[in-house]
């Protein structure tokens with residue numbers, strides 16, 4: 001495991017916004033990053049995998065099971081900071097007219113993944129933090145918005 005060079009992701013603005021909030025960042029063979037997870041007491045194992053999705057979104061995965069909310073809030077960020085500026089605009093009603101449906105579905109797929117993580121934690125007897133519940137409540141609103149948007153664009 002080689003230490004991450006400072007400019008390894010120079011061209012990648014979104015990762016360079018995230019990595020200063022992480023400790024022990026190293027580069028993996030596959031091009032992703034590993035770091036100590038800020039969401040739990042992670043000093044040895046580098047439980048946090050960091051990657052950039054095809055859509056430019058930062059993907060965070062804690063192998064110890066921290067939620068996306070726990071990780072981002074421990075970094076002083078919000079979940080929306082993981083999205084590139086173009087996809088953040090997805091939730092801006094002003095610019096909705098420019099969205100393709102696949103873009104909306106992609107955002108929903110992310111929410112569905114968050115929901116699955118939440119469901120797993122509940123299954124393991126955990127109580128979800130309030131922030132996670134709020135995030136999921138907002139996801140429901142987003143999904144409803146997407147339905148109305150899709151209906152309108154098909155004239156229904």
Ligand SMILES: [Zn+2]
Nearest residue numbers: 037039062066
């Ligand atoms: Zn963690």
